[in-house]
Amino acid sequence: MLAEKFTLSDLIEIMRARAGVAEGVRLDTAIGDTSFxxxxxxxxAVxxxxxxxxxxxxxxxPxxxxxxMPTPNAAVEFVNQQLAQGR
Structure with missing residues (x-):
């Protein structure tokens, strides 16, 4: 079943759990337009x-x-486009 919407919070959860977090990086700040x-x-890691x-x-x-998906915001937008196409 496809998710309805993918959010920046969803992405941050994946980043923390699966790929780890580099020392000194705070994912709870405004990271949306910062490159991976x-x-x-x-x-x-990406x-x-x-x-x-x-x-x-x-x-x-694809x-x-x-x-x-060069930035978190671009990744969220891209995933949501994929979700919309999958419906």
Whole structure:
């Protein structure tokens, strides 16, 4: 079953639980427009986040998803677009 909406809070929960948090990074601040790289998440970590999002919301993520999700806000927007297309 597809989730109805994916939020920044959902993403932060995945980031904390699955990919970890880099030392000195506070995910409880305004991180929405900060790049994953600046937050301490390399491309492998973003791939892990992508996989966990797909599991959680029940959508198949395209191969180019990582390049389309450079920031947390962009990731949330992209996932919600995928959800809308899946309905």
């Amino acid at each position: 790289l600046e937050l301490g998440y390399d491309s492998l 791939l892990e986040i992508q996989a966990r999002i797909a599991e959680r919301v029940g959508v198949s993520m 191969d180019d998803a990582v390049s389309r």
